[in-house]
Amino acid sequence: MSTVETITQVAEAIPKALKLRSADEEKADQPKEEYRYAHLLPVFPQDEHYDPLVPFEHVDPGLRALSHPNPRSFLDNATSIVQLTPHLGEEVRGVNLAQLDSDGRDQVALEVARRGLVVFRDQQDFIDRGPEFYLEWGRHFGRLHIHPTSGHPAGYPEVHLVYRDESSTFNFEQNNSITSTGWHSDVSYELQPPGTTTFFLLSQPTTGGDTGFTSQVAALKKLSPQFVAFLKTLKAVHSGYEQADYxxxxxxxxxxxxxxxxxxHPIVRKHPVTGEEALYVNRQFTRYIVGLKRQESDAILRLLYDHIDKSADIQARAKWEPGTVVLWDNRITAHTAIADYVETGQRRHGARITPQAERPIPAQEGLDLTPPDRRPFYYQQL
Ligand SMILES: O=C(O)CCC(=O)C(=O)O
Ligand SMILES: [Fe+2]
Structure with a gap:
């Protein structure tokens, strides 16, 4: 036996003799720590089916706050209010959302409509109250949407979940795209898409996994008046088919x-409370502009998507801290997950409450929103 072999054998024998084990071996043997939000992990029951949604009348809670003598009084005890960017976003500390009464919640709806996005810090109380409370909270803002395909906690189909850990993902699958960003407005294919939307993380990576937001009001304002006037005459088809096919x-x-x-939906919609006009197209769900030739529709949508993608001057990022609850108005903003943390394998677990609002109001009065007889052959995802 050579000296080298002898040394190797001795070196291998030492840890065994001393019962030295690697950190991985130690970890594997320890009982797994129960995940605090295990009861809110996503489930996908195979036998869950719902009828088509039926239209309903939506009265926006923000409207009630308009007639309040001080519609920002819910912020009276805030310890800090920071405007995240000139065009959208506000960060609030020191206000316990879970303790707001009906009047306070109306004011939240108005504030979110005005700022597009409001990031509330220190909301562990809200998060700890659990799913019954999430539903009760959300119902104040509209009829709760049940997502057709996403995971939800057992027994709570109205809570839409995003989830990823080292061994599973139900979102952000690799789709061979260079970027993971995908600006969208949630489920815009519904006849009455969502308005005031609440989202929070139950578990978050140590860094990364921010959520990006952009103002569709500012996006519209940056376009020339002549082009905006033309856009106001247009409507587009939004589709949930590809999501279902997936x-x-x-x-x-x-x-x-x-x-x-x-x-x-109209390409330019009007907010029912603020009267603000916003671009309402998104790469994820908008498919084509009704009545235009294929190349015309593709060119205009691509231009608008590029504009939304690239305009960092009207975007904001919500950086998650434990206990953060974020609200956005899906009628006037777009957002994107930012999947920059996935290689770390760290868990990210988020929950969204998605109240539906009114059928989008066209900025141009009287715009005919009758659906086309049939889908043109060039139907595609740009
Ligand atoms: O995970 C995120 O940051 C956003 C996910 C998302 O788009 C949503 O839940 O609506
Ligand atoms: Fe979303």
């Missing part, structure tokens, strides 16, 4: 709880 291919959780729909 699940039917066995991806995400592999469920489709409600048959997908397509709906026609």
């Amino acid at each position: 699940s039917r291919q066995g991806r995400r959780g592999g469920v489709v709880r409600r048959e997908p729909v397509e709906n026609v």
